[in-house]
Amino acid sequence: MSRKLKYLERAFLFVILTIVSQVGGLVYLLSLFLSKRIKYQFFGKGILMFSTLYILSTFLIVPIIAPLFGREKIKNKSHLQPANYLSIVLNRNYVTPETNVFLQNISNHLAQANSNVQARYLDACFPFFKGFPLLPHLSHKDGCKIDFSLVYEDEDGRIVNKGKSRSGYGIFEDAKNDEFNQCKDCLQKGYFQYDYPKYLTLGKVNSELKFSKKGTKELIDAIVSQKALCKMFIEPHLKQRMKLSDSRIRFHGCGAVRHDDHIHVQIN
Ligand SMILES: [Zn+2]
Numbered sequence: 300m301s302r303k304l305k306y307l308e309r310a311f312l313f314v315i316l317t318i319v320s321q322v323g324g325l326v327y328l329l330s331l332f333l334s335k336r337i338k339y340q341f342f343g344k345g346i347l348m349f350s351t352l353y354i355l356s357t358f359l360i361v362p363i364i365a366p367l368f369g370r371e372k373i374k375n376k377s378h379l380q381p382a383n384y385l386s387i388v389l390n391r392n393y394v395t396p397e398t399n400v401f402l403q404n405i406s407n408h409l410a411q412a413n414s415n416v417q418a419r420y421l422d423a424c425f426p427f428f429k430g431f432p433l434l435p436h437l438s439h440k441d442g443c444k445i446d447f448s449l450v451y452e453d454e455d456g457r458i459v460n461k462g463k464s465r466s467g468y469g470i471f472e473d474a475k476n477d478e479f480n481q482c483k484d485c486l487q488k489g490y491f492q493y494d495y496p497k498y499l500t501l502g503k504v505n506s507e508l509k510f511s512k513k514g515t516k517e518l519i520d521a522i523v524s525q526k527a528l529c530k531m532f533i534e535p536h537l538k539q540r541m542k543l544s545d546s547r548i549r550f551h552g553c554g555a556v557r558h559d560d561h562i563h564v565q566i567n
Contacts, residue, residue: 318434320389321425322361326353357390365393365426370442373423374399379406380460382419382448382467385501391433393426395442401527401566402445408521415458416517421446421467421561435499435556436563443529443567447522449560450514454507458514461505464560469500471559472510474536481535485553496556516541519562523547527566534559 309331316323330349337344362372370393375381379402386392394402405418423445425433433439436446448462449472463470471494474480485493515537522528523545532551533543537559551558 320353320357320391321427321431321433322356322390323353326356357388361390361426368427369395369429370424370426371396371399373402373420373445376403376406376410378409378414378416379403379418379420382421382462383465385466386420386422390426391422391424392420393442394423394445397527398423398443398445398566401525404525404527405521408524409517412517412521414517414521415460416450416514416521417460418518418521419448419450419460419462419467421448435495438565441567444563444565447518447562447564449562450511450518451505451508452511452514454509456511458511459505459508461508463505463508464500464503466499466501468560469496469498470503471497471557472534472537473559474534475540478536478539481550482557482559485557488553490553492556493553494557496560512541515562516543519543519548522562522564528564529567530563530565532558532563 313324313327316327317325327349330345330352333352334345334348365371373379373381373392373394381387381392402418402420409416409418422433422436422439424439424442425431429442430440436444438444448467451459451461451463453459471482474482482494519531519533519541522531528547531548532555533548534557535550538548551563
């Protein structure tokens, strides 16, 4: 490989790893530097070096440094769990201490109500730098934004704390025929990006599960019971179906993406 091509490949990997996990790009550069200094050659040396450093950084170093930037890891509880481990492995589970309290209170609310519903979170924010966006969510950049999975149930109507896609995004609970179809409306107006989350599933799972109107409403009631909540975004037909009237539950606009695969919540 020519030297130019090699540098281009490295730059590309640095950018991708930074976009995906914030610290991945830096860890990659460090692993290149250290690999060069270890004279002993063996197959997979670079990948082993990167993986070891990445795991050390993500699980040991980043959680210690993040508080200096006003962020901390989400503290899981009985009724507050990650929807999948991708957000944790990719450092997408950091929030401000105030947001963490808000999340703990949501969990407590569900626990006190003896609910079978777990608040299953998806992407929150990165550990470092206010203003550093967590793509593809442009607003998740201040430690005060977080997404939750919708709630699903099995064929017998029992709440199942699982999702319908590997990433937690991209499987939609579409508008029924008698409901206003916001997605169709936005697409017709030319907002072609509106249903782009369909490309983010990383694979469909648990196809037998159905959207739980009761379970999702329980989760939303627990969230809106918190004074700290500033805004919640959910697709208008779901707001209508669950008869939600809290003024903080809003439509995000056609310039965003559809929110009938997840719930966006923010305290700022
Ligand atoms: Zn969001």
